[in-house]
Amino acid sequence: MSTQSARRQFLRYLAGSPLFALGGVNVAQIARMLDGSSAERSRALELIQQQAQEPTLIASASEALNVFDFEPVARKKLPPAHWGYLATGTDDDETIRANREGFTRWDLHPRRLVDVSHIDTSVKMAGTTWETPIVINPVGSQRAFHPEGELAVARAAKARRHLMVLSNVATTSIEDAIAARGAPVWSQLYHRTDWNETKQMVKRAEAAGAPVLVFTVDLIAGSNRETMLRAQTVDTRNCENCHVGGRPRPGVEGSAVRQDTRRKPMIAGIVPGEKAPEVGTPTWEFIKRLRDSTSMKIFIKGIVTREDAELAMENGVSGVFVSNHGGRAENSGRATITSLPEVVAGVRGRGVVIVDGGFRRGTDIFKAHALGATAIGIGRPYIWGLAAFGQEGVETVLSLLRHEFEVVMKQAGTTSISKISKSYIVPHNG
Ligand SMILES: Cc1cc2nc3c(=O)[nH]c(=O)nc-3n(C[C@H](O)[C@H](O)[C@H](O)COP(=O)(O)O)c2cc1C
Numbered sequence: 001m002s003t004q005s006a007r008r009q010f011l012r013y014l015a016g017s018p019l020f021a022l023g024g025v026n027v028a029q030i031a032r033m034l035d036g037s038s039a040e041r042s043r044a045l046e047l048i049q050q051q052a053q054e055p056t057l058i059a060s061a062s063e064a065l066n067v068f069d070f071e072p073v074a075r076k077k078l079p080p081a082h083w084g085y086l087a088t089g090t091d092d093d094e095t096i097r098a099n100r101e102g103f104t105r106w107d108l109h110p111r112r113l114v115d116v117s118h119i120d121t122s123v124k125m126a127g128t129t130w131e132t133p134i135v136i137n138p139v140g141s142q143r144a145f146h147p148e149g150e151l152a153v154a155r156a157a158k159a160r161r162h163l164m165v166l167s168n169v170a171t172t173s174i175e176d177a178i179a180a181r182g183a184p185v186w187s188q189l190y191h192r193t194d195w196n197e198t199k200q201m202v203k204r205a206e207a208a209g210a211p212v213l214v215f216t217v218d219l220i221a222g223s224n225r226e227t228m229l230r231a232q233t234v235d236t237r238n239c240e241n242c243h244v245g246g247r248p249r250p251g252v253e254g255s256a257v258r259q260d261t262r263r264k265p266m267i268a269g270i271v272p273g274e275k276a277p278e279v280g281t282p283t284w285e286f287i288k289r290l291r292d293s294t295s296m297k298i299f300i301k302g303i304v305t306r307e308d309a310e311l312a313m314e315n316g317v318s319g320v321f322v323s324n325h326g327g328r329a330e331n332s333g334r335a336t337i338t339s340l341p342e343v344v345a346g347v348r349g350r351g352v353v354i355v356d357g358g359f360r361r362g363t364d365i366f367k368a369h370a371l372g373a374t375a376i377g378i379g380r381p382y383i384w385g386l387a388a389f390g391q392e393g394v395e396t397v398l399s400l401l402r403h404e405f406e407v408v409m410k411q412a413g414t415t416s417i418s419k420i421s422k423s424y425i426v427p428h429n430g
Helices: 003-015 018-022 027-034 038-052 067-077 080-087 094-103 149-160 174-181 195-208 226-233 284-293 306-314 336-347 362-370 380-412
Strands: 106-108 123-125 128-130 134-136 186-189 212-216 297-301 319-322 352-356 375-378 425-427
Touching (some): 027 038, 067 080, 067 380, 080 226, 080 380, 094 336, 094 362, 106 362, 106 380, 149 380, 174 195, 186 195, 195 212, 212 284, 284 297, 306 336, 336 352, 362 375, 362 380, 362 425, 375 380
Parallel strands (some): 134 375, 186 212, 212 297, 297 319, 319 352, 352 375
Antiparallel strands (some): 123 128
């Protein structure tokens, strides 16, 4: 058999394997990489090898050495479609990989003989001082990952004293999340086409005591989540209890099926009123509308350019999240850590800059601060912890990241976050 046909046969075998569909590995992408440069070929083989290996699973949160240890446990415990929802990026999932690879473009440039017996990791955002810059980012539908969902995360945030941002499509109401957190959470918003509906959600978050509204703008044009769609096809459960019309597959959702809000208390709480005429999708004018309708501070999540950072500041927002939705919005292929410096330049000290996307190590957090971030956000890692071991898993993920970050701060000779400047990193191999 020729090498060519052997390769094709092998790839056909891979394509038929549910394991690969679930692991977020895109077979078409691997096929392309195998036809590419030698670096691409070896990366493709690495991906195949990783996928083929059975990871050693930790049996309890305390066994974890790092946040990655939770991922295979979460994957094993979750139904395939829910795992697909968590793992997915868009198109070939390139932007997920880009987010991680972005950190490797910077190396540390540590200083020695500094007294690091006491370090201060606190940051101030929207008038509150947090003892850690690690923010629990909004992630929707958390009861799909653990029966206690957002409540377990809020309790972990309380125990470890982290800022939590609650998703607009959470499976727990903002009132219950704040009660479990024992302090206000920030409220994330996806707009509705009907402004009256959007306004009701804004007012509800404000009444519940959220000090900040985080308006997410990177999904307005939709997204192509192939890894999720592929995983749904191998999930054979009957999901009618939670999804109207059964499994949430392509073609099932849409105008023929009413929107399922049974597990989305923030949306289910909307009282239908008279529809306001809407023109198009949100523009900067919409930010003004938001500002005029609430006393909460407004943050915009999904800013990746200097131009939009400038506009955000001109439009009176208090901060931005440099975010590509964890590689789940447009498949830009650009890491958020790469976008960060230009956004910081656009903000010019006029607001808070939180960056998220691929943060898994203390060194990642350190590099973000060196490039001017106020704080960093995490998504998937704490959900791996939640799915694997509930609240304890979330707490352990938070404490591992915190510990790693504190160690690298000391190793680099930086005693506070404001001291972590650009001089503590250099371009890779620079
Ligand atoms: C399963 C999942 C659900 C998400 N849901 C939301 C959401 O409801 N609102 C939002 O603004 N961002 C959402 N995000 C994006 C995260 O807030 C964050 O930007 C991203 O996860 C960071 O990347 P990371 O997962 O690599 O840490 C979601 C991300 C994931 C993985």
